[in-house]
Amino acid sequence: xxxxxxxxxxxxxxxxxxxxxxxxxxxxxxxxxxxxxxxxxxxxxxxxxxxxxxxxxxxxxxxxxxxxxxxxxxxxxxxxxxxxxxxxxxxxxxxxxxxxxxxxxxxxxxxxxxxxxxxxxxxxxxxxxxxxxxxxxxxxxxxxxxxxxxxxxxxxxxxxxxxxxxxxxxxxxxxxxxxxxxxxxxxxxxxxxxxxxxxxxxxxxxxxxxxxxxxxxxxxxxxxxxxxxxxxxxxx
Amino acid sequence: xxxxxxxxxxxxxxxxxxxxxxxxxxxxxxxxxxxxxxxxxxxxxxxxxxxxxxxxxxxxxxxxxxxxxxxxxxxxxxxxxxxxxxxxxxxxxxxxxxxxxxxxxxxxxxxxxxxxxxxxxxxxxxxxxxxxxxxxxxxxxxxxxxxxxxxxxxxxxxxxxxxxxxxxxxxxxxxxxxxxxxxxxxxxxxxxxxxxxxxxxxxxxxxxxxxxxxxxxxxxxxxxxxxxxxxxxxxx
DNA sequence: GCGCTGCTTCGATGAGCATCGAAGTATTAT
DNA sequence: ATAATACTTCGATGCTCATCGAAGCAGCGC
Numbered sequence: 001x002x003x004x005x006x007x008x009x010x011x012x013x014x015x016x017x018x019x020x021x022x023x024x025x026x027x028x029x030x031x032x033x034x035x036x037x038x039x040x041x042x043x044x045x046x047x048x049x050x051x052x053x054x055x056x057x058x059x060x061x062x063x064x065x066x067x068x069x070x071x072x073x074x075x076x077x078x079x080x081x082x083x084x085x086x087x088x089x090x091x092x093x094x095x096x097x098x099x100x101x102x103x104x105x106x107x108x109x110x111x112x113x114x115x116x117x118x119x120x121x122x123x124x125x126x127x128x129x130x131x132x133x134x135x136x137x138x139x140x141x142x143x144x145x146x147x148x149x150x151x152x153x154x155x156x157x158x159x160x161x162x163x164x165x166x167x168x169x170x171x172x173x174x175x176x177x178x179x180x181x182x183x184x185x186x187x188x189x190x191x192x193x194x195x196x197x198x199x200x201x202x203x204x205x206x207x208x209x210x211x212x213x214x215x216x217x218x219x220x221x222x223x224x225x226x227x228x229x230x231x232x233x234x235x236x
Numbered sequence: 237x238x239x240x241x242x243x244x245x246x247x248x249x250x251x252x253x254x255x256x257x258x259x260x261x262x263x264x265x266x267x268x269x270x271x272x273x274x275x276x277x278x279x280x281x282x283x284x285x286x287x288x289x290x291x292x293x294x295x296x297x298x299x300x301x302x303x304x305x306x307x308x309x310x311x312x313x314x315x316x317x318x319x320x321x322x323x324x325x326x327x328x329x330x331x332x333x334x335x336x337x338x339x340x341x342x343x344x345x346x347x348x349x350x351x352x353x354x355x356x357x358x359x360x361x362x363x364x365x366x367x368x369x370x371x372x373x374x375x376x377x378x379x380x381x382x383x384x385x386x387x388x389x390x391x392x393x394x395x396x397x398x399x400x401x402x403x404x405x406x407x408x409x410x411x412x413x414x415x416x417x418x419x420x421x422x423x424x425x426x427x428x429x430x431x432x433x434x435x436x437x438x439x440x441x442x443x444x445x446x447x448x449x450x451x452x453x454x455x456x457x458x459x460x461x462x463x464x465x466x467x468x469x470x471x472x
Numbered sequence: 473g474c475g476c477t478g479c480t481t482c483g484a485t486g487a488g489c490a491t492c493g494a495a496g497t498a499t500t501a502t
Numbered sequence: 503a504t505a506a507t508a509c510t511t512c513g514a515t516g517c518t519c520a521t522c523g524a525a526g527c528a529g530c531g532c
């Protein structure tokens with residue numbers, strides 16, 4: 001007997017729970033009240049749904065006084081949700097012409113723990129162009145750090161001894177549902193995003209997982225990673 | 237606005253539809269009647285569910301006379317289902333001790349278009365041990381064909397000019413939900429499975445996606461890929 | 473100690489949807 | 503041409519589950 005995938009899929013298959021899970025793709029822990037507001041339901045309904053998601057092992061919960069903070073259980077859950085976003089957008093795109101309507105999500109957003117969007121795809125392309133990750137011609141859509149790439153990131157401040165202690169891959173290609181091309185995930189993708197925040201080049205949007213680069217931050221980001229100069233943020 | 241993942245997840249989240257989708261992970265096209273029997277429902281119910289899966293772009297359908305044949309829409313749908321199997325088995329395994337109860341599925345089975353199970357994990361390990369795929373120490377869980385690996389497979393009869401015309405990766409690691417370790421997917425994984433069938437080493441089970449190796453076939457397979465001698469098939 | 477906040481539990485309500493018998497359509501074998 | 507098979511459509515039935523008002527519990531500020 002094979003595992004019953006309908007149980008996990010059924011947890012995600014409710015619009016309210018899906019909305020909460022997507023909100024958590026921003027990588028931050030959110031409270032039950034915040035998730036209720038995000039999903040547009042009462043706290044009773046939120047409580048019921050969150051119990052199911054925790055019991056179903058898609059979320060973990062931490063208590064802090066009377067607050068309960070919820071997070072995705074791990075990167076495998078995030079990958080599942082990202083794959084669902086990819087397949088869903090592919091489905092939707094066969095009916096519509098353009099990508100996501102929100103240009104802020106399109107330009108830069110958090111994909112669980114790394115950067116996604118136009119800027120991240122541009123970053124990925126620059127890593128290939130500069131041969132910092134391997135363009136080996138045999139394995140498409142896969143990322144492999146080269147020797148010069150390792151030197152480049154070491155110079156930026158990456159400590160590979162620390163990154164290697166994680167079980168997760170250093171480099172990983174993650175298919176961007178908005179751009180349909182790959183961006184950088186894995187431990188290195190996470191480091192890059194943290195570095196962007198630490199340097200103050202960008203900050204998280206308060207009510208979505210969009211990321212806002214400052215004009216100066218965008219310029220420094222483009223220079224640091226050898227990106228072609230990109231337009232500043234879209235309208236709104 | 238981000239894509240609404242609950243729609244696709246909801247399609248999979250019904251036990252009947254999930255059963256049909258899992259049956260199609262065997263890689264074969266199945267008729268509506270076969271899928272009805274597989275799921276234990278009437279043909280009216282099957283018809284309704286299959287319409288939803290086709291409209292939702294998880295399945296494609298081909299007519300041949302009065303028969304309709306259904307297949308997964310592509311490898312991305314198969315990957316999504318495999319990831320759901322992985323997460324579901326991880327969830328279940330936190331409650332139980334052992335893996336899948338059916339030893340036949342555990343030893344060898346079809347994972348959409350490639351071999352999965354103990355034999356495929358052993359194959360993957362042998363490819364690493366013999367340095368036919370890269371064990372580069374930086375990227376865990378990723379597969380990269382080496383120069384000697386390409387020579388090995390060319391000698392086996394792989395035509396890499398043909399494999400390279402596909403957009404999909406030549407080599408890909410696929411996490412095996414039953415073994416919790418990686419096996420070989422991608423174009424090369426598909427070639428290996430086809431070769432096994434073409435040589436008559438194994439055949440598909442009629443009513444599940446288990447694969448049955450003949451004793452001679454198992455021996456030849458082990459020899460060809462330098463595997464330690466494995467026990468023959470489990471009971472039943 | 474009291475009142476407020478965050479969250480949970482209970483019970484009622486109603487919408488959504490899976491199921492199948494009956495009847496129908498298209499295809500194919502005889 | 504007729505009968506059988508594969509599949510679809512219609513309509514009835516009943517089950518599941520999301521929702522929230524009310525009430526309750528735990529934590530915390532005053």
